[in-house]
Amino acid sequence: MFGVINKSLNHSSVDGPGNRLVIFFQGCNFSCSYCHNPETIKVCNNCGICIAHCSSNALSMKDKKIVWNQNLCVDCGKCILVCPNSSSPKTQLLSVSDIIQQIEKVQHFISGITISGGECTQQYYFLKELLIACKQQNISAFIDTNAHLEFEKMKELSQYFDKAMPDVKIYSNHQHRQLTGKANELVFQNIEFLLQAHKVHEIRSVIYPEFDYTETIEKVSQLIASYDHRVIYKLIKFRPHGLNNKKSPSDEIMLFLKTRAEHFGCSNIIIS
Numbered sequence: 001m002f003g004v005i006n007k008s009l010n011h012s013s014v015d016g017p018g019n020r021l022v023i024f025f026q027g028c029n030f031s032c033s034y035c036h037n038p039e040t041i042k043v044c045n046n047c048g049i050c051i052a053h054c055s056s057n058a059l060s061m062k063d064k065k066i067v068w069n070q071n072l073c074v075d076c077g078k079c080i081l082v083c084p085n086s087s088s089p090k091t092q093l094l095s096v097s098d099i100i101q102q103i104e105k106v107q108h109f110i111s112g113i114t115i116s117g118g119e120c121t122q123q124y125y126f127l128k129e130l131l132i133a134c135k136q137q138n139i140s141a142f143i144d145t146n147a148h149l150e151f152e153k154m155k156e157l158s159q160y161f162d163k164a165m166p167d168v169k170i171y172s173n174h175q176h177r178q179l180t181g182k183a184n185e186l187v188f189q190n191i192e193f194l195l196q197a198h199k200v201h202e203i204r205s206v207i208y209p210e211f212d213y214t215e216t217i218e219k220v221s222q223l224i225a226s227y228d229h230r231v232i233y234k235l236i237k238f239r240p241h242g243l244n245n246k247k248s249p250s251d252e253i254m255l256f257l258k259t260r261a262e263h264f265g266c267s268n269i270i271i272s
C-alpha cells in the first residue's frame, strides 16, 4: 500500500509539542474559502496541463502518469498556479516503510511526528498502517485533522495515534457548509469522543473576517472545560497571503475572543 504524500518537513515547532517531523498527505474533503494550500485538495489526475508551463523541464509524462523530477525543480510554483484541478504534480507515492526510514534518520532530534494534509484521514487505511508502525517503533504520532471522518473509523484510529489536533472551522452548521462545503455534526461528534478519551492535544479555529466567532469560541471552550481542561485552544488569525482581498482580524478581536474563551472555562489559549 502506498500513500500520496504532498511533502514532509523534518522539523517543525508549530505542529504539536516539541520538535516534530510533519508529513502532509495529499487530498482533502473540505474546500475552505481561506485554504492556503489549495494544491493539496485533490489528487493529480495526470491531465498533463502543467508540463508545458515548467520551464525547468522538471515535469514529463510516462505511462500516462505525470513524473516530477525533484532535482530539476526550482520550486517556482507555476505548475500549481496553472493546475485546473486544485492539485500538484509534486507528490510522491511512499510506503509505510519509506516513511519509517525517513523518520529514523532524524528520530534522535525530534519529539515525534505529526501527520497533516490536505486531510490525512482521507487516506484512512494508509494512515492506520503508518500509525500502527509508529506505535510498534515507539514513535509519538499526532494527527492534524478536520475531524470529518466516519465516527466508527475515528474510534478505531484513535487506538493508534497519541493525540489529535482537530479543527473547529465554525460552530454554526449553516456557516460551516458555506465555509467548507460540508456539515459539521460529525466534526463535533468526533471531537467530543476524542476529548472524553483524552486524545486531544489542541483544538484549532482559524478566525476568518467573514464570520462572527463568538458562538464558536463559547461552545468549544465549554467542551474543553467539561472534558479535559489541559487541552489547548489555538485561535489562528486568518492571514490573506495574497489569496483574496480579505484582511486579518484585528488584535482587538483576537483578544476579545481569548477573553470569551477564558470566560467559558478554557484556560489554555494560544493566539497565533
Ligand code: SF4
Binding pocket: 053, 054, 055, 056, 057, 058, 059, 068, 072, 073, 074, 075, 076, 077, 078, 079, 080, 090
Ligand atoms: S515548481 Fe518545479 S515542477 Fe512546478 S513548474 Fe516550477 S520548476 Fe516545474
Ligand code: SF4
Binding pocket: 043, 044, 045, 046, 047, 048, 049, 050, 051, 066, 079, 082, 083, 084, 085, 086, 087, 088, 089, 090
Ligand atoms: S498537477 Fe494538475 S495540471 Fe498537472 S497533471 Fe496533475 S491535475 Fe493536471
